[in-house]
Amino acid sequence: MNPRRPSRQIVLGDDRTGRVRVGGGLPRAHPMADGSTELAPVSVQTMTAGYTHTIDACVAEIHKLHSAGADVVRVAVPERKDTEALAEILKQTSVPIVADVHFHFKRALEAVEAGVHKIRLNPGNISDRPQVEAVISACKDAGIPIRVGVNEGSIIERRDKQKRLKELGAVFGEHKHGYLLAIMITKLEEYLDIFYENDFYDIAISAKSMDAALTIDAYAEIAKRFPHPLHLGVTHAGPKETGCIRSIAALGSLLTRGVGDTIRISYANDPIYEVEDGLELLWSLGMRERKGAELIACPTCGRIQVDLFTLVQEVRQELADHVELPIKVAVLGCIVNGPGEAEGADVAVFAGDRRGIIYVQGEKVANVPEEEILPKLREACLEFQDRVRSGEVTLGEKKVSIVPPDPEGELGSGWEKMAAERIASDGGTTPLTIKST
Ligand code: SF4
Numbered sequence: 264m265n266p267r268r269p270s271r272q273i274v275l276g277d278d279r280t281g282r283v284r285v286g287g288g289l290p291r292a293h294p295m296a297d298g299s300t301e302l303a304p305v306s307v308q309t310m311t312a313g314y315t316h317t318i319d320a321c322v323a324e325i326h327k328l329h330s331a332g333a334d335v336v337r338v339a340v341p342e343r344k345d346t347e348a349l350a351e352i353l354k355q356t357s358v359p360i361v362a363d364v365h366f367h368f369k370r371a372l373e374a375v376e377a378g379v380h381k382i383r384l385n386p387g388n389i390s391d392r393p394q395v396e397a398v399i400s401a402c403k404d405a406g407i408p409i410r411v412g413v414n415e416g417s418i419i420e421r422r423d424k425q426k427r428l429k430e431l432g433a434v435f436g437e438h439k440h441g442y443l444l445a446i447m448i449t450k451l452e453e454y455l456d457i458f459y460e461n462d463f464y465d466i467a468i469s470a471k472s473m474d475a476a477l478t479i480d481a482y483a484e485i486a487k488r489f490p491h492p493l494h495l496g497v498t499h500a501g502p503k504e505t506g507c508i509r510s511i512a513a514l515g516s517l518l519t520r521g522v523g524d525t526i527r528i529s530y531a532n533d534p535i536y537e538v539e540d541g542l543e544l545l546w547s548l549g550m551r552e553r554k555g556a557e558l559i560a561c562p563t564c565g566r567i568q569v570d571l572f573t574l575v576q577e578v579r580q581e582l583a584d585h586v587e588l589p590i591k592v593a594v595l596g597c598i599v600n601g602p603g604e605a606e607g608a609d610v611a612v613f614a615g616d617r618r619g620i621i622y623v624q625g626e627k628v629a630n631v632p633e634e635e636i637l638p639k640l641r642e643a644c645l646e647f648q649d650r651v652r653s654g655e656v657t658l659g660e661k662k663v664s665i666v667p668p669d670p671e672g673e674l675g676s677g678w679e680k681m682a683a684e685r686i687a688s689d690g691g692t693t694p695l696t697i698k699s700t
Pocket residue numbers: 561562563564565566567595596597598599600601
């Protein structure tokens with residue numbers, strides 16, 4: 264991991280919502296230094312999927328996303344009725360809200376008037392200088408930041424046909440990434456000049472593409488050129504199943520290089536998944552303190568002797584419902600790699616011959632049949648959580664040393680017995696599958 268890149272810091276929110284800081288730590292000697300001495304933790308953002316003007320539904324969606332861990336929530340304001348709804352939405356919510364503005368600069372002015380905590384502008388569709396200056400002036404008076412977000416999809420000029428032809432010609436005639444990157448940087452420079460000339464520096468930048476490689480190139484280049492915090496994202500990443508890979512490839516690569524101050528993963532799905540996956544990315548990289556249990560599980564192989572896929576899903580749900588501390592829980596299919604992989608886990612189970620042996624920080628606490636693994640594991644996790652809370656034990660203590668149980672003893676001889684059972688039932692042809700629930 265490279266150290267985080269310092270930048271100016273922007274602040275979103277107020278006394279009621281609490282303040283979310285983004286970026287920071289620019290050296291005092293830098294001409295744009297703002298005095299922030301520390302980099303803020305990388306924050307997670309998402310965007311509501313419903314209509315902003317349906318106030319009750321919008322408030323409910325914001326509450327849901329905030330409860331899931333979103334630090335900041337953005338809403339679309341395409342129409343006047345959306346900005347009219349903002350004042351009431353802001354009254355009923357307790358997380359910083361960003362108004363996403365395209366095409367109509369007046370929506371930005373109305374959103375600022377309503378009290379939003381940040382405005383997002385797209386240079387691809389609000390480029391008229393007096394209009395941009397009006398938004399800058401309103402945000403300056405309100406003391407709120409602006410995100411300048413260029414997107415691959417709206418970066419090519421579409422109104423000026425001559426310019427568009429020239430740009431498109433160049434796109435097809437040159438290396439695509441190189442040319443698009445050049446347009447992104449040029450448009451950002453032109454746009455930011457308006458802000459600087461108006462003495463406005465509370466800016467975040469994004470430069471999104473649906474192409475993970477272009478996204479990495481664009482942010483890496485922008486990180487070198489502009490001293491502002493960076494909002495990372497892959498735009499139009501697609502359905503969760505593939506969008507996850509696309510987003511994590513780009514965002515994970517940038518974050519490990521120290522680039523990125525706030526992230527938004529975008530899926531064609533319920534935005535709650537964007538929050539969950541964004542948090543998991545930051546937790547996995549050790550960039551945020553984990554909330555809730557961490558589940559480790561083996562992929563299973565020909566040694567498996569319990570229905571581990573179903574067990575893992577059930578354990579995941581139990582932990583999400585009942586465990587608040589970052590307890591590390593391991594669910595492993597057998598005694599071959601189980602003990603080694605379970606070392607370092609606070610609570611572990613490894614299975615064999617339709618049974619499971621449960622350990623708490625290396626101490627064996629139960630040996631139960633398969634159907635009792637889930638309740639016994641839940642009990643062990645909750646007891647352990649209580650002991651951590653009372654100060655009796657500490658999370659992640661490294662004195663764990665699990666001795667593999669005797670495969671002929673506590674867990675039985677397993678493989679032969681299970682194989683015989685499967686052969687007796689269907690000739691051994693049906694693979695183990697997840698039980699339908
Ligand atoms: S823990 Fe056992 S069952 Fe799971 S993958 Fe490793 S060897 Fe296979």
